[in-house]
Amino acid sequence: MSELILENVIVEYPNFKLDLSFKAEAGEFVSVIGPSGSGKSTILSVISGLTPIKEGKITLGGRDITHEKIQKRHVGIVFQDYALFENMNVSKNIAYALKFHKMKRKEKKETKDLLLSLVGLEGFDKRKISTLSGGQCQRVALARALATSPEVLLLDEPLSALDANLRRHLKDEIRKIHDKAEGMTTIYVTHDIEEALSISDRIVIIKDGKVEMSARPEEIYQHPATQFTASFSGDGTFLPASLFSDNENYDTIFFRPESVHMTESPFHGDFKMHLCLDNCSVLSTEYRGSRYLVNLDFRGHLVKAETTDIPNKKIVSVYIRKPLISFFKDEKLIN
Amino acid sequence: MEKKRFDYYTAISIIPLLILFLVFFLPLYQNLKGAFLSDGSFTIKRVTESFTSAYNRQILVFTLKQASLSALFSVLFALPGAYLFSNYKFHFRKLVLSISNLCFVLPSILVVLGFVIFYGNGGVLNTILMKILRTDEPPLRILYSFKAIILAHVFLNFPVALSLITDSWSHLSRNQENASMLMGASSIKTFCKITLPRILPSILSAGLLIFLFCFTSFSIILVLGGGPQFTTIEVEIYRLNNIVRNTSKAAALSVYSFSVNLFCLVIYLIFSSLFKNREKHRLSRLVKPNSRLTYFAITFYIVIMMLFFFAPLVSIIWRSFYSTSQRLGTGYTIRAYKELFGLESSLAMKNTLGAIKSSLSIAIASASVSTIISLCLALWISKSKKGAFFELLSMLPMAISSVTLGLGYSLMRASVSDGSILTGPMLVVLAHTVITLPFCLRTLLPILRSQKENKLNAAYTMGSSKMKASLDIEIPSILSSIIKAFIFAFALSMGEVNATLTLAQGKVSTLPLQLYRLINSYNYQGACAVGTILMVITFIVFILCEYLFRETER
Numbered sequence: 100m101s102e103l104i105l106e107n108v109i110v111e112y113p114n115f116k117l118d119l120s121f122k123a124e125a126g127e128f129v130s131v132i133g134p135s136g137s138g139k140s141t142i143l144s145v146i147s148g149l150t151p152i153k154e155g156k157i158t159l160g161g162r163d164i165t166h167e168k169i170q171k172r173h174v175g176i177v178f179q180d181y182a183l184f185e186n187m188n189v190s191k192n193i194a195y196a197l198k199f200h201k202m203k204r205k206e207k208k209e210t211k212d213l214l215l216s217l218v219g220l221e222g223f224d225k226r227k228i229s230t231l232s233g234g235q236c237q238r239v240a241l242a243r244a245l246a247t248s249p250e251v252l253l254l255d256e257p258l259s260a261l262d263a264n265l266r267r268h269l270k271d272e273i274r275k276i277h278d279k280a281e282g283m284t285t286i287y288v289t290h291d292i293e294e295a296l297s298i299s300d301r302i303v304i305i306k307d308g309k310v311e312m313s314a315r316p317e318e319i320y321q322h323p324a325t326q327f328t329a330s331f332s333g334d335g336t337f338l339p340a341s342l343f344s345d346n347e348n349y350d351t352i353f354f355r356p357e358s359v360h361m362t363e364s365p366f367h368g369d370f371k372m373h374l375c376l377d378n379c380s381v382l383s384t385e386y387r388g389s390r391y392l393v394n395l396d397f398r399g400h401l402v403k404a405e406t407t408d409i410p411n412k413k414i415v416s417v418y419i420r421k422p423l424i425s426f427f428k429d430e431k432l433i434n
Numbered sequence: 435m436e437k438k439r440f441d442y443y444t445a446i447s448i449i450p451l452l453i454l455f456l457v458f459f460l461p462l463y464q465n466l467k468g469a470f471l472s473d474g475s476f477t478i479k480r481v482t483e484s485f486t487s488a489y490n491r492q493i494l495v496f497t498l499k500q501a502s503l504s505a506l507f508s509v510l511f512a513l514p515g516a517y518l519f520s521n522y523k524f525h526f527r528k529l530v531l532s533i534s535n536l537c538f539v540l541p542s543i544l545v546v547l548g549f550v551i552f553y554g555n556g557g558v559l560n561t562i563l564m565k566i567l568r569t570d571e572p573p574l575r576i577l578y579s580f581k582a583i584i585l586a587h588v589f590l591n592f593p594v595a596l597s598l599i600t601d602s603w604s605h606l607s608r609n610q611e612n613a614s615m616l617m618g619a620s621s622i623k624t625f626c627k628i629t630l631p632r633i634l635p636s637i638l639s640a641g642l643l644i645f646l647f648c649f650t651s652f653s654i655i656l657v658l659g660g661g662p663q664f665t666t667i668e669v670e671i672y673r674l675n676n677i678v679r680n681t682s683k684a685a686a687l688s689v690y691s692f693s694v695n696l697f698c699l700v701i702y703l704i705f706s707s708l709f710k711n712r713e714k715h716r717l718s719r720l721v722k723p724n725s726r727l728t729y730f731a732i733t734f735y736i737v738i739m740m741l742f743f744f745a746p747l748v749s750i751i752w753r754s755f756y757s758t759s760q761r762l763g764t765g766y767t768i769r770a771y772k773e774l775f776g777l778e779s780s781l782a783m784k785n786t787l788g789a790i791k792s793s794l795s796i797a798i799a800s801a802s803v804s805t806i807i808s809l810c811l812a813l814w815i816s817k818s819k820k821g822a823f824f825e826l827l828s829m830l831p832m833a834i835s836s837v838t839l840g841l842g843y844s845l846m847r848a849s850v851s852d853g854s855i856l857t858g859p860m861l862v863v864l865a866h867t868v869i870t871l872p873f874c875l876r877t878l879l880p881i882l883r884s885q886k887e888n889k890l891n892a893a894y895t896m897g898s899s900k901m902k903a904s905l906d907i908e909i910p911s912i913l914s915s916i917i918k919a920f921i922f923a924f925a926l927s928m929g930e931v932n933a934t935l936t937l938a939q940g941k942v943s944t945l946p947l948q949l950y951r952l953i954n955s956y957n958y959q960g961a962c963a964v965g966t967i968l969m970v971i972t973f974i975v976f977i978l979c980e981y982l983f984r985e986t987e988r
Binding site: 147148149169170171172174175176178180182183184185186187195196198199200240243244246247 | 886888889891892893894895896897898899906907910911913
């Protein structure tokens with residue numbers, strides 16, 4: 100079993116510093132997500148040994164790999180641009196990884212065939228790389244990375260170059276492949292929060308080279324630890340607390356659009372259990388397939404609400420159940 | 435891990451660097467020694483003399499004048515073509531463009547011969563004109579004049595300008611022009627404000643490159659100029675060393691030439707690195723010609739270009755079958771070829787078969803050494819952080835003209851004993867290696883740099899060592915470029931006159947030298963037969979190169 104631990108890892112560039120610790124349990128599927136330039140890809144580069152670190156310690160399955168050679172780390176990596184070897188065909192690309200492992204010829208062929216069928220490319224053995232589509236290249240890169248049975252699989256935005264349909268499909272396949280390779284830890288770098296929420300066991304949110312929050316997807320979405328995490332992990336509304344009370348324990352409140360109920364007549368419910376915003380004017384409506392996202396103006400602040408019907412009136416009231424509201428002080432969540 | 439990578443790539447660079455030092459810096463040192471040492475003591479007199487002498491200044495002025503004019507006219511002649519070739523789609527567009535690449539491998543001595551045969555007083559053009567105008571006097575007298583030098587330089591170099599400018603222009607996105615015109619700018623205004631600023635760097639750098647080529651041009655000046663008033667620095671160094679036999683004066687002048695060349699090269703390199711960024715776009719810029727006028731312009735340009743380009747070359751082939759000898763009879767004959775292949779005895783032609791053999795072996799040897807050295811250096815430079823400095827260092831042979839290099843080698847030969855292997859053909863091979871090295875390096879480095887670094891990283895994570903990954907992935911994926919570099923070096927060596935002439939001193943004979951001697955003894959039919967052989971070899975090389983180029987493009 101191979102849990103991956105990064106302890107106080109520091110990498111310094113002229114105008115960027117990565118300084119983080121995080122842990123991925125054995126067999127866990129961890130997504131690393133953050134805005135561009137936050138250092139997501141650097142993390143993969145550090146784990147694989149392509150970027151040397153200034154300070155800190157990296158352990159994989161109890162083994163200290165901080166100063167281990169790239170060749171001996173037992174990591175598989177899929178790069179954003181796939182980095183396939185154009186001078187070899189599909190089969191040789193995969194076999195190249197097996198070259199450095201003592202294996203019988205027959206065994207090698209079996210492994211290769213197994214990998215090809217795992218990524219759904221049976222019969223593609225002899226195809227040239229230049230004849231493959233983007234999705235097929237991605238599968239070859241994945242098979243190649245898996246060939247050495249790595250302890251940790253690193254995926255650097257592997258779907259970013261593909262179209263939306265293919266992304267959805269391949270995302271599910273990646274998760275299936277991860278589950279089949281028992282005990283393998285996967286670190287998946289992406290900038291797409293929906294992808295991360297749907298695929299991961301755990302999400303690590305990175306900002307400016309530091310970990311903002313590391314938790315289960317549900318936790319991230321429902322109880323974001325920081326305001327940044329809240330805004331980065333999906334739609335929502337921030338309102339200054341001073342609009343409602345003079346309680347100094349918090350300065351900002353946050354809630355998701357689906358927590359908001361909209362009514363076109365005055366609210367008659369329990370005011371103790373709800374936060375009520377009267378006289379909201381409707382700014383715009385976005386159709387989201389199953390529901391509508393309505394943008395409202397409440398005393399100069401933007402409020403996002405999800406509804407099943409288009410509002411008929413220009414002025415509406417909304418109410419939010421208090422347990423669904425997050426309270427922040429100095430950008431941090433308070434309980 | 436960075437350190438480990440450094441190891442393999444450094445290891446393969448050590449021997450090439452040593453060789454580079456031996457074949458380049460040692461002769462250069464000999465030059466400096468010859469220039470600064472007099473009877474074992476240091477003197478600066480000769481060099482200051484060569485820098486200040488009025489005669490040399492006059493030579494420098496002429497050299498600069500012919501180089502600037504050649505560059506200017508080459509670019510001017512190329513510009514309309516570059517416009518047509520980068521904006522319109524038409525039949526034979528690619529073919530004509532690849533033909534213009536031919537000039538990169540065309541030996542300059544062949545151009546000289548073509549000019550003599552075509553533009554000479556008794557040449558093809560004058561014969562035709564005399565028949566049309568019914569006169570006995572040749573109406574065109576351009577050979578052995580300043581005009582002829584410029585014309586020959588333009589002939590050899592305008593395709594360089596055409597292909598460089600077209601390459602850059604055709605990679606520009608049309609969207610910026612479209613946006614400008616949608617905002618209401620006229621097409622002329624759009625060209626001046628939007629297009630011109632973007633192609634200007636390529637125009638200027640093409641001009642500078644041609645200037646540099648013409649500055650060190652040798653055989654064209656030697657044959658077509660020659661007289662005291664048409665002498666360039668290169669020819670003067672050759673004259674001082676090989677005719678006047680004042681070696682130390684030649685060495686002093688070569689220091690002078692080296693300084694000027696280095697200055698030009700540095701300016702060129704700075705310049706071309708300033709404008710490296712290229713616009714990325716997917717849509718093709720080429721459109722179908724929209725008017726009859728455009729069609730006419732394209733046809734006109736191509737016809738003129740082909741006439742200008744091929745007429746002298748075709749006349750060489752024709753002339754090799756045509757005798758004007760009073761003694762042996764006039765008319766069509768294959769006598770020259772019989773003599774060439776030893777089927778008929780002839781004093782002038784008797785060495786030709788040997789010259790073909792030695793040319794081929796010298797070219798193969800120097801191209802192999804040059805390709806291997808430049809591959810090792812390119813691999814190292816593309817990875818090393820100090821690479822840029824060594825890249826500049828290995829570009830230095832471009833600054834030291836081949837005549838100067840030849841001089842350095844002959845000085846070096848003078849300092850070793852006669853029995854040493856460093857005599858004759860061996861020295862020529864080494865000199866050619868130095869001359870071709872920068873070209874090989876320039877072919878390999880960009881392609882190595884454009885390789886995705888992640889390919890190697892992926893191999894490392896799979897357990898491959900640096901060396902193995904380099905051999906399995908890096909080198910195979912640039913294989914066609916390596917072959918291209920080899921062919922390029924081979925062609926350059928096949929056509930090299932300058933250093934060979936300075937070095938050979940009757941001991942080594944190559945095809946271009948044989949050609950030069952035959953031109954000098956006015957045996958034009960023989961020269962043309964040799965020229966045709968050289969042309970055939972060049973054409974084969976060129977076609978191979980084009981084929982590979984298409985492969986890499988795909």
